[in-house]
Amino acid sequence: MREVRRYEELLEPAGVHDELRVRLAVDGDQWGTVVLYRTEERPFTPDDVAVAAAVAPAVARAIRTALLRAVCDDPRVEVPPGALLLDGDGAVLVSSAAAEELLGMLPARQVATVLTTLATAAGARGTTSVTVTGPAAVLAFHASPAKGADGAVAAVVERPRPVELSPLLMRALGFTAREREVAEALLHGATRTQLARRLRTTEHTVGDHLQNLHRKAGVAGRAELAALRHGRHHEPPRAAGVPPGPYGYFVGLEAAPR
Missing domain, CATH: 1.10.10.10 (Winged helix-like DNA-binding domain superfamily/Winged helix DNA-binding domain)
Structure with a gap:
């Protein structure tokens, strides 16, 4: 990890000696990520990794349940689907007002990650869909290559229907x-x-x-x-x-x- 620039500039000065990332997924869908840091001068052991892997499914299910129950209890007005035009790297070229409102329900960093992933997947597979859970909403994204715009990707974002x-x-x-x-x-x-x-x-x-x-x-x-x-x-x-x-x-x- 000491060859990673982030470690040299951020983690090492903070006294971090090792890092463990845990993917929180249920039924193939990712609901979160946990990043563990060790300040002791020793790395995470295989036993540490095994414990983290063992508890990850339970934590993922708890997060999923909490987020979905919160969405089901949310009384806000649902907006119509929004339209997006992305470049090959996921940057937004054109967006509708509805899309901007929906994307505003997710943290900016999560939006950037989702759109980049969406554009990459659409470019590789032709058509792709993904459902994303944020602090305030669950959003569904659908994307495919756009006609008449070389390398661009057309996408639709909407709230999942009941x-x-x-x-x-x-x-x-x-x-x-x-x-x-x-x-x-x-x-x-x-x-x-x-x-x-x-x-x-x-x-x-x-x-x-x-x-x-x-x-x-x-x-x-x-x-x-x-x-x-x-x-x-x-x-x-x-x-x-x-x-x-x-x-x-x-x-x-x-x-x-x-």
Whole structure:
């Protein structure tokens, strides 16, 4: 590490002798990074690395759950998708007002990193999408090479629609694939008998799945589960007569009672 300029100029004067970076990822999606510094005059050992790797998934799941639950409880008005034109390095050439508003929900450094990654991936693969979690929002980015502009990348940024956020929330709550299947069917009105027939199992097994997903979500039954996943997005504005918007959210959501 002593050959790294950052170490010579910043870390060594601060008394740092070693650095360990831990990627916090769940289901292949990265939710954060932890950087550990050691001021003792010895490096991190393989045992230190193993401990960090062992606890990283639990920390990542906790961060993911906290961020997604905060987003689901956020009553602010959702803005429409924004359009961006990037150069090959991810620098913004042209942006819409909606894009600027959405990007303003993320820290500037995170925006720069995301756009650079997006431009690079679009240039290499042709089309790419990524969902990013910030302190105030979850944003979805979609990009592909722009026609008529050599090396440029056209991108769209938007808030994930409830139908997209729902699977993320259920994963954050720790639902297994089968439990997510049960939850979706349950919230579409399926009975235990119908669930058992659909899953080709017994009603007793379905009951076990229901108990597990209620426990993980911290709810007492179907109604509370629906309120957690669906009601906070749809029922309050629907009951207030707020018209639905074209992007998967209601117009004037901030006026709807919670």
